[in-house]
Amino acid sequence: MSQQAPLSSVNDFVVRFANVNGSGSASANELFARAVLRHGVPVSPRNIFPSNIQGLPTWYEVRVTEAGHLGARGGGTDLMVAMNPQTWDKDVAGIAPGGYLFYDSTKPMPATKFRDDITVIGVPLTAITNSTYSDPRQRQLFKNIIYLGALSALLDMDPKLIEQLIGEQYKGKEKLLSSNVHALHLGRDWALQNLKCPIGLRIKKADKVGDRIFIEGNNAAALGAVYGGATVCAWYPITPSSSLAEAFSNHCKKLRHDPETGQAKYAIVQAEDELASIGMVVGASWNGARAFTTTSGPGVSLMTEFIGLSYFAEIPAVIMNVQRAGPSTGMPTRTQQCDLIACGYASHGDTKHVMLFPEDPAEAFEFAAAAFDLAERLQTTIFLMLDLDIGMNQRLSRPLKWDDAKQYDRGKVMTAEMLDEGRDFGRYLDVDGDGIPFRTYPGTHPTKGSYFTRGTSRDRYARYSEEGAVYADNVQRLLRKFQTAQDMVPRPLQANASKPTRYGVIYFGSTAPAMDEAIGLLEARGCQLDRLRIRAFPFHSSVASFIAEHDFVYVVEQNRDAQLRQLIVTENGIDPVRLVPILHYDGTPITARFIADAIGDHQDHIKVTPLRKAVS
Amino acid sequence: MTYIAKPKFQHPGIKKNALGYSHRDYEGKISTLCAGCGHDSITASIIEACFELSIEPHRVAKISGIGCSSKTPDYFLGNSHGFNTVHGRMPSVLTGANLANRELIYLGVSGDGDSASIGFGQFAHAIRRGVNMTYIVENNGVYGLTKGQFSATADRGSKSKKGVTNTDNPIDLVGIALQLGATYVARSFSGDKKQLVPIIEGAIRHKGAAFIDVISPCIAFNNHAGSTKSFDYVREHNDAVNRLDVLTGRDPIEIDQDPGTVQIVEQHDGSRLALRKIDADYDPHDRLGAMTFLQKHAAQGQIVTGLLYVDPEADDLHSHLNTVERPLNRLEAADLCPGQAALDKINASLR
Numbered sequence: 001m002s003q004q005a006p007l008s009s010v011n012d013f014v015v016r017f018a019n020v021n022g023s024g025s026a027s028a029n030e031l032f033a034r035a036v037l038r039h040g041v042p043v044s045p046r047n048i049f050p051s052n053i054q055g056l057p058t059w060y061e062v063r064v065t066e067a068g069h070l071g072a073r074g075g076g077t078d079l080m081v082a083m084n085p086q087t088w089d090k091d092v093a094g095i096a097p098g099g100y101l102f103y104d105s106t107k108p109m110p111a112t113k114f115r116d117d118i119t120v121i122g123v124p125l126t127a128i129t130n131s132t133y134s135d136p137r138q139r140q141l142f143k144n145i146i147y148l149g150a151l152s153a154l155l156d157m158d159p160k161l162i163e164q165l166i167g168e169q170y171k172g173k174e175k176l177l178s179s180n181v182h183a184l185h186l187g188r189d190w191a192l193q194n195l196k197c198p199i200g201l202r203i204k205k206a207d208k209v210g211d212r213i214f215i216e217g218n219n220a221a222a223l224g225a226v227y228g229g230a231t232v233c234a235w236y237p238i239t240p241s242s243s244l245a246e247a248f249s250n251h252c253k254k255l256r257h258d259p260e261t262g263q264a265k266y267a268i269v270q271a272e273d274e275l276a277s278i279g280m281v282v283g284a285s286w287n288g289a290r291a292f293t294t295t296s297g298p299g300v301s302l303m304t305e306f307i308g309l310s311y312f313a314e315i316p317a318v319i320m321n322v323q324r325a326g327p328s329t330g331m332p333t334r335t336q337q338c339d340l341i342a343c344g345y346a347s348h349g350d351t352k353h354v355m356l357f358p359e360d361p362a363e364a365f366e367f368a369a370a371a372f373d374l375a376e377r378l379q380t381t382i383f384l385m386l387d388l389d390i391g392m393n394q395r396l397s398r399p400l401k402w403d404d405a406k407q408y409d410r411g412k413v414m415t416a417e418m419l420d421e422g423r424d425f426g427r428y429l430d431v432d433g434d435g436i437p438f439r440t441y442p443g444t445h446p447t448k449g450s451y452f453t454r455g456t457s458r459d460r461y462a463r464y465s466e467e468g469a470v471y472a473d474n475v476q477r478l479l480r481k482f483q484t485a486q487d488m489v490p491r492p493l494q495a496n497a498s499k500p501t502r503y504g505v506i507y508f509g510s511t512a513p514a515m516d517e518a519i520g521l522l523e524a525r526g527c528q529l530d531r532l533r534i535r536a537f538p539f540h541s542s543v544a545s546f547i548a549e550h551d552f553v554y555v556v557e558q559n560r561d562a563q564l565r566q567l568i569v570t571e572n573g574i575d576p577v578r579l580v581p582i583l584h585y586d587g588t589p590i591t592a593r594f595i596a597d598a599i600g601d602h603q604d605h606i607k608v609t610p611l612r613k614a615v616s
Numbered sequence: 617m618t619y620i621a622k623p624k625f626q627h628p629g630i631k632k633n634a635l636g637y638s639h640r641d642y643e644g645k646i647s648t649l650c651a652g653c654g655h656d657s658i659t660a661s662i663i664e665a666c667f668e669l670s671i672e673p674h675r676v677a678k679i680s681g682i683g684c685s686s687k688t689p690d691y692f693l694g695n696s697h698g699f700n701t702v703h704g705r706m707p708s709v710l711t712g713a714n715l716a717n718r719e720l721i722y723l724g725v726s727g728d729g730d731s732a733s734i735g736f737g738q739f740a741h742a743i744r745r746g747v748n749m750t751y752i753v754e755n756n757g758v759y760g761l762t763k764g765q766f767s768a769t770a771d772r773g774s775k776s777k778k779g780v781t782n783t784d785n786p787i788d789l790v791g792i793a794l795q796l797g798a799t800y801v802a803r804s805f806s807g808d809k810k811q812l813v814p815i816i817e818g819a820i821r822h823k824g825a826a827f828i829d830v831i832s833p834c835i836a837f838n839n840h841a842g843s844t845k846s847f848d849y850v851r852e853h854n855d856a857v858n859r860l861d862v863l864t865g866r867d868p869i870e871i872d873q874d875p876g877t878v879q880i881v882e883q884h885d886g887s888r889l890a891l892r893k894i895d896a897d898y899d900p901h902d903r904l905g906a907m908t909f910l911q912k913h914a915a916q917g918q919i920v921t922g923l924l925y926v927d928p929e930a931d932d933l934h935s936h937l938n939t940v941e942r943p944l945n946r947l948e949a950a951d952l953c954p955g956q957a958a959l960d961k962i963n964a965s966l967r
Contacts, residue, residue: 037967209967211963211967212967213963213966213967214966214967215966223959223962226952226953226954227953227954227959229947229948229949229952229953231716231944231945231947231952232712232715232716232944234708234711234712255954255958256952256954258940261940262938263938263939263940263941264937264938264939264940265939265940265944265947265951265952266939266944267715267934267937267939267944268937269711269715269745269933269937271708271741272737272738272740272741273737275705275708275738276705276707276708276711276737276738276741277708278708279701279702279705279707279708279709279711279712279738280708280709280711280712280715281712282701282709282712283679283699283701283708283709283710283711283712283713283714283715283716284712284713284715284716284944284945285712285716286699286709286712286713286716287677287712287713287716287717287720287945288716288717288945288946289712289715289716289717289944289945291712291716305702305705306702306705309701309702399959399963400959400962400963401956401959402953402955402956402959403956404953404955404956406949406953407948407949408948408949440697441697441717441945442674442677442696442697442713442717442720443674443675443677443697443717443719443720444674445674446672446673446674446695447674447695450674450694450695450696450697450698451697451698452689452690452697452698452699452700453697453698453699453700454699454700455700455701455702456700464690
């Protein structure tokens with residue numbers, strides 16, 4: 001390998017921490033990300049963790065990005081904090097040429113374990129911790145803070161800002177606060193005295209964060225459920241959705257207790273399985289409460305029977321699906337957008353379900369709240385389609401906003417007064433031509449409005465019937481209702497290229513930040529693309545128009561089988577040739593570089609002048 | 617099957633309850649089950665119990681799974697909302713419904729295939745959560761709608777109509793309910809309405825998870841020699857531990873009692889169970905004793921019926937969750953939404 005000049009960059013690089021799961025490094029690594037934010041510099045962190053509790057490798061990648069790119073960058077790591085001997089070789093190999101390797105130099109390493117095109121920074125972390133702390137647990141935990149201190153010196157960070165964060169974290173716990181600050185300075189002072197500080201990578205104070213908040217999508221969606229009026233949550237633990245239900249529980253404890261009695265204005269049940277969790281949601285919604293469950297792909301598989309019941313018996317339900325890599329157990333702690341077909345057409349028979357695709361925590365909050373209005377208005381299952389990348393990673397997001405004048409849309413509910421007025425109540429009557437019938441809550445009226453809810457065929461007055469025409473009338477109305485949903489769900493957002501172009505790109509959900517960045521990379525390559533971000537299924541008519549207006553359209557998604565493309569082709573009758581799939585499905589978040597390379601290469605290919613046909 | 621409307625005519629002299637309702641007000645559609653089905657007798661007992669308790673029919677939510685038994689809610693309380701859910705999943709739907717509105721009366725109707733096989737887990741968990749409900753299993757030991765397969769409550773050694781001998785051990789739902797913490801546990805026989813009606817009344821009045829296993833012979837597939845769930849077998853092997861009456865606060869306390877043989881059990885809502893003891897040793901407040909008693913008699917080939925266990929001080933899932941008294945389905949944005957001011961604080965904490 002040739003010598004390489006050390007990387008030099010201010011506020012634009014990637015730091016990756018390699019740790020052993022269970023070593024207590026997560027809070028120190030997050031502290032690093034927050035410290036960068038306190039310098040006014042945006043960050044985009046990603047957790048890469050195994051599906052077990054202790055022992056296996058875990059990584060935390062922090063993209064420092066003054067330009068504000070919130071997708072994963074891709075490419076090699078600029079600064080590797082290699083704290084896991086198990087992954088040493090892979091970690092060292094993953095450093096970009098000219099990058100930096102930070103490691104625990106307590107034990108000497110053979111020269112063959114390094115590279116000559118990177119800068120190696122050794123800090124005797126174990127020696128420092130062992131000489132300072134006698135308790136084994138303290139040694140492990142404070143080692144993380146000590147390397148954070150050393151990094152703060154190497155990257156020229158303001159230690160006061162980190163101390164301030166530690167102070168906020170351990171407010172009221174003076175002993176913990178002072179011991180953490182002490183550990184921070186142990187590492188920092190050692191680095192300042194023994195190393196050349198700063199290195200080529202540096203954090204410089206900026207003003208690029210503004211009023212944005214730093215929040216996980218699952219947490220934001222949980223808040224959306226609180227603000228959206230959910231009162232019943234029935235769930236079963238499954239990664240990566242568990243933190244959503246847990247966050248809902250935490251927010252409810254703070255925000256939803258009657259101040260006078262201390263009683264809860266919510267009910268949360270950890271069900272025995274996913275079948276029971278969706279069953280409780282259906283039961284609660286049938287009885288007029290706003291109810292939801294949280295799950296991931298395998299849970300959706302188990303819920304499909306009830307999803308069919310919700311669709312056919314027309315009972316509201318909200319399912320927050322935090323997608324992970326499938327099929328089967330797949331990669332439980334890796335991200336994908338791979339449940340579109342499973343959710344869009346869940347259950348047997350002819351079914352279609354509404355899906356919402358938030359791009360970031362702010363939309364996760366808004367769409368989660370909107371899901372309850374939609375579920376009650378449409379009387380059907382609504383899927384909030386998150387994924388691990390959005391759900392379990394903290395992202396910079398615009399602040400959450402709520403309109404205090406907003407009232408919940410409880411949909412078409414016939415009251416006792418309406419029944420007494422003599423309104424004709426047929427549970428499955430399409431009174432307004434939108435496919436949506438009226439319902440009554442159990443207990444509404446002593447003699448009017450009761451009906452039998454069932455998953456078997458019935459007529460417009462909810463009377464059991466196996467007549468073919470009656471069945472067909474019902475399922476046609478359900479289709480009409482689905483079409484009505486097109487104009488009720490969030491519309492796609494279009495952004496045109498800076499110059500007129502014949503090409504477009506469609507994308508959705510957590511792909512958005514990488515796509516936004518990729519557009520810049522592509523334009524630098526001479527590729528112009530109009531963009532359409534789809535935000536819901538069923539697709540608004542503008543999706544078909546967008547495709548019609550372009551020669552062909554790229555569809556960027558994070559699954560193997562181009563599931564969004566399949567849905568567009570199936571639902572809109574589009575010629576598949578006109579939709580070019582751009583697919584990323586190794587479980588890591590899609591990156592701007594991947595998108596730009598894939599689309600750029602395709603564009604280069606089609607711009608090649610064809611050779612004249614050989615004359616035989 | 618077709619929808620059949622019953623004639624609405626009622627004789628002016630027909631017996632009325634405290635609400636002025638007659639039996640007819642508690643009926644539903646005409647049953648489509650086989651003539652002589654034990655389930656129809658249970659339906660009649662439910663109607664009788666609700667009439668006697670002067671329950672407003674529309675205040676009952678009747679929820680079932682799939683199967684012959686699960687069809688029966690259509691045949692009683694025609695002014696109630698009914699929900700025929702999916703096979704074995706009645707308990708979760710009932711639990712959710714109960715969470716949404718604690719003021720209604722929840723009647724879960726299930727079968728042995730529904731609760732002891734496909735829905736065994738949901739049965740167990742609804743019981744252990746203490747959902748305030750009356751959970752009735754119409755137990756015939758057989759899958760009637762799919763023509764005669766054994767269910768998980770069929771006794772080992774019992775024979776199917778085709779002569780096949782069951783080699784699997786049975787699940788005794790009463791024993792399981794006792795073990796899981798049900799606070800009202802009874803077994804009865806569809807052919808013994810005098811025992812069954814007050815048991816249902818007591819269960820409806822009980823605040824907590826009330827479970828009733830009703831042996832209900834399937835006349836089409838399980839009412840033959842060799843079956844342990846036939847009318848004849850149950851009549852011959854029935855050992856009733858008690859008979860009871862339910863006395864509500866409104867009614868004068870008048871029962872046909874023999875001094876020294878009646879035990880009054882006061883329930884949460886003020887109603888009282890009057891137990892007329894048949895077995896002098898039997899104490900319905902002793903959960904462990906009930907389990908032992910049940911197993912001892914089962915070993916002797918006896919089917920114990922009656923109120924086997926009751927905890928008059930029971931509480932329910934809402935108590936455990938400490939939910940507000942006002943039903944959750946009546947809370948609106950003003951009750952539930954913390955507003956922008958709270959969101960501003962949350963935003964500030966996330967910077």
